[in-house]
Amino acid sequence: MCSFGHDEQTAVDVQSGDSNGPLGLESGLDALRSSPEFRGPVESLGEHEPNEHLAVIYENRDEQLAAVVPFMRQGLERGERCMYVVNEHAEAEMIAAMEDGGIDVDAAMETGALTFHTVRETYLRNGRFDPDDMLDRYESAIEEATADYEGLRISAETTWILDEGTSLEQFMEYESRVNDLFDGADCIALCQYDRDVIPAEILCDIVRTHPHLVYDGAVCHNFYYTPPSEFFDDGCPDREVDRMLGTLHERTTAKAERDETIDALEESNDQLKRFAYIASHDLQEPLRMVSSYLQLLERNYRDGLDADAREYIDFAVGGADRMREMIDGLLEFSRIETGETTLERVDCEDVVETVVTDHQVQIEESGATVEIGSLPTVSGDRTQLEQLFSNLIGNAIKYRGDEPPCIEVDATKRGSEWRLTVADNGIGIDPEYHDQIFDVFNRLHAIGEFPGTGIGLALCRKIVANHGGEIGVDSEPGEGTTFTVMLPAVAPNP
Structure with missing residues (x-):
């Protein structure tokens, strides 16, 4: 067990991170906001006058670790001294969790960057809770830490407050004094x-004395917050009533304004969708007329046209055809956007087999092979899912390299979701463009190099979104492409 202070410090791997500004509550929020372990929403400080306390209220071990591990890891990366007060017999479990979270615990403990302390060595060092003694120890710890490190970061398990020698009033007063000690300190x-x-x-x-709370996978901006300096004040009840009524009024007003904004946006979106559909539909006829008359001109007056004129007509007809394809794509996108998504049990294996049958001509012409793994049954709209896999498999055939296309469709279970993949050995996609390829009409290749309008992957993203899922891509130029689709799983029939 490490002592409360350390006399030496040497450089270690865990201190490779740079300091990112002053140490404070915003740093703790950033640790959770950027953490792969912590997947919930993180609200900003807002208008709170924050103390430097962040509280996690957890109901199971996973919720506890999802907050604690990234919090401590960030401190070590920033070059801070990290101090952990652990319940009896829990140190080994916490060390294992930190190591699983990518922390080199041995190196950090060896240099004193990370120290563990029991409750009996800290809060109950004198056999009972002594606020004055604990505040003195924290003050010394801050002075020692800031002399050699970027600051002091503390995380403490708090079941010790149930000790029979500790009163709630005593603890809350201590919390207020700790806030004064931490104020302005790193x-x-x-x-x-x-x-x-x-x-x-x-x-x-x-809850009342922490401006931000971590609970159930979310960091909450706490509108129940009462500054500790007011907590024991005689006027606290009146201020609490003012705060509660003010919060109710603000939230009600904000909700009404939000609802009005949502209604206006929904009406605007509906109008835009109708406009896009009508405009696209009505553009078809004049385009057909332009293309038809150009072709008539070429057929009836071919002998009187020179080579340049015939080439110009070909360019014009080709442009009209491309415009028609784009309009067809917009119409299809509009149908997906405005139509209902009817969810039912859909066998993805059957869907992919249907798509492969539909692409049989292209498969034979390109010499492609399509390997279909064991695919699940999901909750989905069959028509939309057929279009999704049709676009992905069609792209795998279209964007092939020198070798015949080899396409693999497979799936793995990830918790309550299925991870479906469509992988190929084609020309690949530069990572720089991975986000752009799902935008409408965003083409990475020159017109004529590959057929298409650049709307297919935008349709895929919309279809996946309609199913409550996500789509992503993993690819490098010349290394093939893997599209990943995450879809909610379906519980088996009873």
Whole structure:
């Protein structure tokens, strides 16, 4: 077990990160916002006058670790001293979790960048909770840390507050004094509260005294927050009523304004969708007329036209044809956008086999092979899913390299989702353009190099979004392409 302070510091791998501005609550929010472990929403500080406390209220071990591990990892990456107060017999489990989270615990502990302390060595060092003693220790720890490190980062498990020698009033007053100590110092703390252990009446006061709370996979901007300096003030009840009523009024007003904005946006979107459909549909007829008369001109007056004139007519007819293809694509996109997505149990294996049959001519002409793995049944719209796989398999055939196309369609289960992949050995896509390829009419190749309008992948993204899923791409030039589609799984029939 490490001591509370350390006399030496040497450079270690975990201190490779640069300091990203002053240490404070915003740093803790950034740690969760950028963390792969923490997947929930993270609200900003807003208008809060923050203390440097961030509290996580957890109901299981996963929720606890999802907040604690990235919080501590960021501190080590920023070159801070990280101090962890652990419950009895829990140190080994926390070390294992940190190592799983990419922290070199041994190296950090060896240099003193990371220290572990038991409750008996800290908060209950004198056999009971002594706020004055604990504040003195924190003040010394901040001075020691900031002398050699970028700051002090603390995370503490707090079931010790249930010790019979600790009163709620004593603890809350201590919290207020800690805020004064941390104010302006390069120090931040993440307090951990086990909801299954700590009584509700205590948690209510914990909620009131932390501007931001981590709960159920989200970092919440706490509108129940009461600054600790007001918590014990005689006028607190009146201010609490003012705050509650003001919050209700603000939230109601904001909700009404948001609803009005949503209604206006929905009406505007409906009008744009109708306009796009009508405009695209009505453009078809004049385009057909332009193309037809140009072809008549060429056929009836060919003998009187020189080579340049015939070439110009060919260019014009080709342009009209491309415009018609684009309009057809817009109409198709509009139908997907405005039409209903009827969800039912859809066998993806059957869908892909149908698509392969539809592409049989292109498959034979290109010498392609299509390998279909074990595909799941999902909740989806069969027509849309056929179009999705048709576009992906069609692209795999179209954007082939020198070798015959080899296309693999497979799936793996990821929790409550299915990860479906369509992989090929084609020409690949530069990572620089991975985000752009899903935009409408965004083509990466010159007209005539490959057929198409640049709307197919935009349709794919819209179809996947209609199913509550996500689509992504992994590709390098010359290395083939893998499209990944995440779709919600379907529970088996009883």
